[in-house]
Amino acid sequence: MRFAAIGLDHRHIYHMVGGLLEAGAHCVGFEPQTSDPRVLAGFRERFPALKEVAGARLLDDPAIDLIVCAGIPSERAGLAVKAMAAGKDVMVDKPGVTSFAQLAQVEAAVAETGRIFSVCFSERFVVPSTIVAGKLIADGAIGRVVQTVGLGPHRLNRAIRPDWFFDKTQAGGILADIASHQIDQFLHFTGSQDAEIVASGIGHFGEADLPDYEDFGEVLLRSDRASGFIRVDWFTADGLPAWGDGRLTILGTKGTIELRKYVDIAGRPGTDHLFLVDGAGTRHIDASGEKLTYFRNLIADIADRTETAAAQQHMFTVCRLALHAQDRAVRLPPRRTESQ
Structure with a gap:
């Protein structure tokens, strides 16, 4: 190819x-x-x-x-x-x-x-622990998935960001942008074909000279199978040895899976830490050696005209839901008026 x-x-x-x-x-x-x-x-x-x-x-x-x-x-x-x-x-x-x-x-x-x-969607496609989580869920390790909680903190690194990064008309807004990762994961891990945005919010809590820049966002979404909560932000502190402490918690009827994708703070070294809680106890799995599948599956899809990397409709649905979340978001906290 x-x-x-x-x-x-x-x-x-x-x-x-x-x-x-x-x-x-x-x-x-x-x-x-x-x-x-x-x-x-x-x-x-x-x-x-x-x-x-x-x-x-x-x-x-x-x-x-x-x-x-x-x-x-x-x-x-x-x-x-x-x-x-x-x-x-x-x-x-x-x-x-x-x-x-x-x-x-x-x-x-x-x-x-x-x-x-x-x-x-690199927070799934380029993260080995998400592949291991998918295999565990397919094997019934935690029963039926009923909720995901996706956290997507990022480091701002303001000094190295180009001008378009701070322009919503060019960057799209925090929910249309980085929350799309968590929407993708919600649909994938819950087996949902679609969902609705129940509530969403955006806010600016950081640097005073960027009052219109969205540095915080949250989303509540539901499908006919499960519910999900998303929090994204640009507040990763410089002391963290990674660009963000990305986490995903997957709740099942018989257990839970938590992914600490990029760092296990004050714990084990490396990336792709998977924690499994089931009827037999608790377990840590080092998923960093799992081989990625997205790129080789996409190459095969291009040759065979198939949809093994991801369904085409899934891509459109994630994009649509992220745009809806951005479009319907309330301001957090509400802007103060002069009378306040």
Whole structure:
């Protein structure tokens, strides 16, 4: 499978390209245009053998099967539509879209071209412990899943963020962006085809000179099978030896699974800690050695026109629910009026 990278504006492009290369795909080249020279420099350092090629040439190359994009969020859907019209499948970083209009355009392009539009939800697809959790659930280890609680804290790293990062019209907002990870995991682990956003909120509690920047968000959602709660934020302290203490708790009728994906604070070293509580007791599982499946499954889907990496409708549903959560969110706390 041959692919190319267009849109080097976010560091997630590193694991997107790296995961495909590790799974056996061949990268034809990358478009060096970027809004963040530091991302481009990091890409060149990690992949020194890859060629720089103009984006138009990559789109026109009939031998390229897949376009990979981690561009400015508001520009990803437009590139995806162009790539699909050129006969290519697409993998984009989350958020895949930042508006309902963009989602409609992408859905129409998929229907018209038959191409694949995949969003790389890295907090599941690039985390080995989520694969182990899925196997345990499939084996009935915790019974029927009835709730998930997903926590997605992030470190702001303000000094290295490009201007678009703080512009909601370009970045999409905290729920449309990082909460899409937790919505993806809720649907996946509960076996839900769809859900409703019961309540959602956004807030700014941090730096005073960014009053409109959303640094906190929460979502309550439900399906016909389960319920879920999501909290996302940009308040990871500098003392944590990881960019965020991402956690997922999965409640079943016969036990629970908790994933501490990136760090076990004041505990065991490394990543991908899975804690299982069932009828037999409690257990820690080191899931860091589990092999990832998303990239090799996507390569197979491109060849076989299947949906083993993720169902196409699942991608659209996650995008839609994230947009609904963002669109319907109340302000937390409510803005004070002059009379208050």
